[in-house]
Amino acid sequence: MKYLILIPDGMADWSIEEFGNKTPIEIADTENMDFIAREGACGVANTVPRGFEPGSDVANLTILGVDVRKHYTGRGPIEALARGVGGEIIFRCNLVRVDGRIMADYSGNRISDEEAKKVIDVLNAEKPYDFVEFHAGKSYRNLLILNRRFEDDVTTYPPHDIQGRRIDHYLPSDGELAGLLRELIEWSAVVMPEVTEKANMIWPWGGGRMPSLPQFSQKYGLKGAMISEVDLLAGIAKGMGMDVIEVEGITGYIDTNYRGLVRSCLKSLKDHDLVVLHTEGIDEVSHEGDAERKVEGIELYDENIVGKILDRVDLDEMRILLLPDHPTPIKVRTHVAEPVPFAIYGSKKDDVRVYSERSCLKGKFGRVDGLWLMTLMMKK
Template sequence: MKYLILIPDGMADWSVESLGNRTPLEVAETENMDFIANEGACGIAETVPAGFEPGSDVANLTILGVDVKKYYTGRGPIEALARGVRGEIVFRCNLVRVENGIMADYSAGRISDGEARKVIEELNREKPYDFIEFHAGKSYRNLLIINRKFEDRVKTYPPHDIQGRSISSYLPQGGELAEILRKLIEWSAELLPSVSEKANMIWPWGGGRMPKFPRFEQMYGLKGAMITEVDLLEGIAKGMGMDVVEVEGVTGYIDTNYRGLVRSCIAALGDHDLVVLHTEGIDEVGHEGNAELKVEAIELYDEKIVGKILDKIDLDETRILLLPDHPTPVKVRTHVAEPVPFAIYGARRDDVKMFTEKSCRKGRFGKVEAINLIKMLKNKV
């Protein structure tokens, strides 16, 4: 038996007035996700344990069965695992655009990889502290390495959570390290306008020490592979000892290389027991607050990812878990800590016909803790 986990990041949503008080998922034509729901069993899953911020890091670790209360240290160090980078403390470091003190764009206009690398090179060339280092990632997603020990518990805020708000209330807080981060933000605001047309500030957040996650194969007795468009999921996979399958031409947006993702997924199922396919584009559209575009993004996902995979795999020998990691409602343009719909193909069927937030609430699984989902998938509950 093969196992496939499909994670369309941020797909769940709230009812939208402009969509007739329906969610984007309810409006979208999703015959392939509906097939999984109709032929399997459904429920809703709590992917963000109480007390945690609803980030993709916490949600996806929980889906993979990791107890975040025990193992989670921060987002930055997980992305560092993806790049083979280490440090005493690691922060995600977005390249952003701030206008008149307002967080205008958490992604600096989806800055290109090439321009982002030039910005990072200049930041390293001019850095004001010898114990810091910037590492380039993909587009706006970069890292700030702190190579000195601090005992401070720094409070930071994801920039996608504060779009349209004054940054003055959301600057890093909590001791000497927070003061250094604030100085770096101010310094970058002076430096970057002469370096980049898109990015005019850095925004460090999600910092922590390097984690040590449990090994996936030891947890489940399965050889696992991860296919993703973002460093975060790649870091989780590497930290858990899963294979990471690289796909050329992926963008992390709805213009991504769908064909390459599907081909890599099918190939990975050939020599792995379980494959996770995580895609980012729907979440990015949710952050943009565009309901109509989110409907389109969901339909693209259903047709170009789910449909193509269903056409190519042996459905009698494959069990599928489908769920978003968290909701990203277009109304608030950020993540929320609410249960998400899920469907398991290969489980005993229930009466759910469509894969939507409301329909899945009526599924026979009811509400479950997401940390148990892979065990449910394996055990054919």
């Protein structure tokens, strides 16, 4: 038996008035996801434990059966695992656009990898402290590494949560470390405009120390592989001892290399017991607040990912778990800690006929703790 987990990041949503109070999934043509729901069994899952922010890190760890209450230390350290770097404290460091002290764009106007690398090089060349280090990632997604111990905690905010708001209310707070981060933010606003017109400030968030995650093969007795467009999922995979499969030409948006993702997925299924295929584009257009483009992204995903895979695998030898990691409603343009719809192909069928937030509520699994999803998928 082979296992496949399909995670279209942020796909779940709320009802939208302009869509006749339907969600983007309900509006979209999703015949392939509907097939998985119709020929399998459904439910809704809580992927964000109470008290945790609804980040993709927390949600995807939960989907893979990792109890974040025991193992989670922050987003930055997980992305550091993906890049093979370490330090005392590591923050995710967005390159953002701030206009008039308003968070205008959490992605630095979609700054390119090449331009972002130039920014990171300049920041490292002119950094005010030796223990500070910037590490380049993909586009606006970079790292801030502090090679010095701080005993105090710090409160930070994801920049995609505060778009259109004054940053002064959301600057790092609580102690010495927060003071350093605020200093670096204001310093970057002086340095960065000399390098690029797109991003003009750093925004560190999601910091912590390096984690120790349970090993996938020991936990499940399976050889696992991860295919993702973002470092975060690659970091989770490396931390759990899974193979990370690189795909050329991926963009992390709805214009990504779908063919390459599917090809890598099918190839990986030949020599792995379980493959996770995580895509980012639908979440990105959700953060942009573009409902029509979200519908477009869902349809592209259904046709070019789900459909192509279903056409090319032996369904008699497959178990498929389909679910977003968290909802990213168009109305609020950020993640929310609410249940997500899931469907499992290969499980005894229930009465659900289409895949959506509302229909999956009627599935035989009902509402489950996300930590049980792997068990439900592998149950005979």
